[in-house]
Amino acid sequence: MYSILIVEDEINISKLIKINLEKYYDIEVAYDGETAIEMVSERRPSLMILDIMLPKMNGYDVLRTIRNLNIDVPVIMLTAKSQDVDKILGLELGADDYITKPFNPRELTARVKALIRRIYEFNGNKSIQSNGILSYGDIKMDLDNNTVTINGKDINLTKREFELLKVLMLNKDRVVTREELIDSVWGDKYDGDTKTLDVHIKRLREKIEINTKSPNYVKTQWGIGYYIGGSRSEH
Structure with missing residues (x-):
């Protein structure tokens, strides 16, 4: 946080x-x-x-x-x-x-x-490469063309799923709180249903994870939020 x-x-x-x-x-x-x-x-x-x-x-x-x-x-x-x-x-x-x-x-x-x-x-995250690419493991996000690939295979994400993944990638190795994700992706348009974020995270995992019950990429910090990267405490 x-x-x-x-x-x-x-x-x-x-x-x-x-x-x-x-x-x-x-x-x-x-x-x-x-x-x-x-x-x-x-x-x-x-x-x-x-x-x-x-x-x-x-x-x-x-x-x-x-x-x-x-x-x-x-x-x-x-x-x-x-x-x-x-x-x-x-x-x-x-x-x-x-x-x-x-x-x-x-x-x-x-x-x-x-x-x-x-x-x-x-703007401040050094993980963005000069060509507008975010990467972690086998995931590559092209921010200029709004595309995502895993091992070179195109992944079809909705706008919300793409934005969620982008915020997590920009903050890799840091727990992003639920409030921060909601504010970054939905802003004032969020409907207040606490399950909305969880549903979108679930759908995102279904598209990028091999095993959604033991995810390699989008991980949960219980009671706080989600993160990509090493298993680190929130800061």
Whole structure:
């Protein structure tokens, strides 16, 4: 599971953010800039939500410091200021996005999800070859032509099955939670039936696995989600 570091000294705001994100991600909170730098350096979260007005060290200095340390954690700046100059400064220092207080928690959650997808699931994974091919074992996915082959044999997947396999391949060796799969493949169009994902995974396995009861590719982490690759714990 991806981890989020919330850096916000206002208790009520940090709690609000945490409540909205903790069902999707592991959450930690820092209440001042110096602690934030220590936590980022030691734990390397997947993403940081960073307030500008902080005790001990403001958000700009925190961002400048972690970038000088060559820490590439994605950052969403959070502030009560709305002037363009503040936004521009944050982006110039290396912020990836910017949201102004007061904010809609659903909007912040949507921005976090979008940034996570963009950084880790679609652009940031080094398993994509220069020719747009994803591979694992005997599976090859051609992302440019939307085709899948196993041992050179074409596999006919539906759009949903293809997208599920792509997300798992992009995150191989990492457990992808059910929530992450649903959000990446269905988004807001998901009908809320918890069995829908399981049915699609079942159909995908029927097409790519020799033995669906003992799969070689799409494996289950019970109570959490699915993964492709080595049998590793969620992180």
